[in-house]
Structures are given as structure tokens and as C-alpha cells.
Amino acid sequence: MREYNNKAELISEIQIRYQKYIAEFENVPEELKNKRIEEVDKTPAENLSYQLGWVSLLLYWEEKEAAGLEVHTPAEGYKWNNLGGLYQSFYETYGQLTITEQIQLLNDKISELCTWIETLREEELFEPEQRKWATTKAKWPVYKWIHINTVAPFTNFRTKIRKWKKIEL
Incomplete structure (x- = not known):
């Protein structure tokens, strides 16, 4: 898994990967958003929905913990x-x-995510056991949770949507 030197580097990587990912949806016609093809495991709408779901969960976990509430991961x-x-x-x-x-909602969620990351101290982001919701047997620091739910799928899913477009468009 990719490592980052600081939060600015993480934010930059999220933004770069996100812009490349989201650009793949520019020419997807609305009438084909739910078109399933054998070669790709998600429709364009499912692809975006998946990302919306995970980014929303990251923000939700943090919001609940900040409010002093118990967080059930991945979700209740x-x-x-x-x-x-x-x-x-x-x-x-x-x-x-x-x-x-x-796309607009995901733009908003990514902006919210990057703003949240900005508020974190480097220790909160890069040292394990800084959040209850992020403390598992693996003892991942918060940045790893962010990476696997943003940068990694933005990179991997980009190739999937490109394949979908090549076959469908």
C-alpha cells in the first residue's frame, strides 16, 4: 500500500486520482448508466455509487466518533x-x-473529505489507534482507511469504466 510523507501529499494524490477517475464518466450517456456488461463487474451508476458509499462512510464514522457516539463498522x-x-x-x-x-455529490464528498484531512494533525492521520473506528486487529492508521477507499479504487475503477466505455460506446 502506498505511503505518504504528510497530509498534503495524501490530499494531492486523492485529488489527482479523483480527477482522472471522474473524467472517465464525461461521455457516459444517462440512458446507459445501468448497462451491465460481462467484462466489467459494475455498471457506471454502481461504480459511482460504490465510491459515494465508502467516502460517505468515512465521513460518517468520523462525525459519529467526534460526537461521542459508538461507531459500527463497516455500517450498522x-x-x-x-x-x-x-x-x-x-x-x-x-x-x-x-x-x-x-458526480456532483461525489465532488462535494471529496471536497469534504479533503477539508477534514486538513483539520487532522499528522499524528492523527499517520499513527495507529488514533480513532476508535480505525482501530482493528490490523492497527491501520487513518490514512490507510482513506487510501483504500479513495486513491486505490479511483485508480482501479478507472480502468474498469474505460473498459466499459470501450465496449459500450
């Missing part, structure tokens, strides 16, 4: 060893939006 009623239902809830929550609406 879902377990880490069975995420299919959680993904389905993302698709149901965000999939009815247009591609444009999904």
Missing part, C-alpha cells in the same frame, strides 16, 4: 465478511440519481 447491520449487502445499499441509495447528480 453489516459485517466485514459479507459486504455484498452493503454494496447493494450503496446502489439503492445513490443509483437512482443521474450520472451528473452522482
Whole structure:
């Protein structure tokens, strides 16, 4: 997994990868947003919904913990060893939006995420056990949670949407 020297580097990488990822949706017609093809595991709407779901969860976990409330990860009623239902809830929550609406909402969430990262001390971001919601057996620091739910899928899913477009458009 990629390591970062500081929060500015993490934010920059999120923004760079996000801009490349989101640009892939520019020519996806609304009428094809739910088109499933065998070669790609997510439709364009599901792809965006997945990202909206995870970024929203990161922000939600932090908000709940800051309010002194107990955080259930990955989400209330879902377990880490069975995420299919959680993904389905993302698709149901965000999939009815247009591609444009999904992109706008994701733009807002990424902006909110980067603003939150700015507020964190370097120790809070890069040292383990700084948040209850991030403290697992793996003892990942917060930045790793952010990376695997932003930079990594923005990079990996970009190739999937490109493949989808090559076949469909």
C-alpha cells in the first residue's frame, strides 16, 4: 500500500486520482448508466455509487466518533465478511440519481473529505489507534482507511469504466 510523507501529499494524490477517475464518466450517456456488461463487474451508476458509499462512510464514522457516539463498522447491520449487502445499499441509495447528480455529490464528498484531512494533525492521520473506528486487529492508521477507499479504487475503477466505455460506446 502506498505511503505518504504528510497530509498534503495524501490530499494531492486523492485529488489527482479523483480527477482522472471522474473524467472517465464525461461521455457516459444517462440512458446507459445501468448497462451491465460481462467484462466489467459494475455498471457506471454502481461504480459511482460504490465510491459515494465508502467516502460517505468515512465521513460518517468520523462525525459519529467526534460526537461521542459508538461507531459500527463497516455500517450498522453489516459485517466485514459479507459486504455484498452493503454494496447493494450503496446502489439503492445513490443509483437512482443521474450520472451528473452522482458526480456532483461525489465532488462535494471529496471536497469534504479533503477539508477534514486538513483539520487532522499528522499524528492523527499517520499513527495507529488514533480513532476508535480505525482501530482493528490490523492497527491501520487513518490514512490507510482513506487510501483504500479513495486513491486505490479511483485508480482501479478507472480502468474498469474505460473498459466499459470501450465496449459500450
